[in-house]
Amino acid sequence: MSGVTLSNIAKKYGEVQVIHGIDLEVKDGEFCVFVGPSGCGKSTLLRMVAGLEDTTGGAISIGARDVTREDPARRGVAMVFQTYALYPHMTVQENMGFGLRMNGYPKAEIAQKVAEASRILKLD
Numbered sequence: 604m605s606g607v608t609l610s611n612i613a614k615k616y617g618e619v620q621v622i623h624g625i626d627l628e629v630k631d632g633e634f635c636v637f638v639g640p641s642g643c644g645k646s647t648l649l650r651m652v653a654g655l656e657d658t659t660g661g662a663i664s665i666g667a668r669d670v671t672r673e674d675p676a677r678r679g680v681a682m683v684f685q686t687y688a689l690y691p692h693m694t695v696q697e698n699m700g701f702g703l704r705m706n707g708y709p710k711a712e713i714a715q716k717v718a719e720a721s722r723i724l725k726l727d
Contacts (some may be wrong), residue, residue, distance in 0.1 A: 604665030
């Protein structure tokens, strides 16, 4: 796992600025949650970190790597959307580990990471 650093992150759609110079450091192992009213920019900011949305200004670093202009697939980031879609034929554990499985993680490591995430989220 690596920390995430946002430095003066901005997002504009044409002339309308929707993200205004966000600075944030989430250190390795920390748990961070964005809370706010609908339309305040939470999803836009997370989409920028994941690389699903272009960044108009500032820099995004994951670990020591500047990923601001990197393709989403090269960032090693996953995103869970507010309106999530679980696979009904899978258990909760299988749904939680699905992204890791698709990225070729060994079964034992997936089990360990899912167990730890479950513990942190109090799902165990």
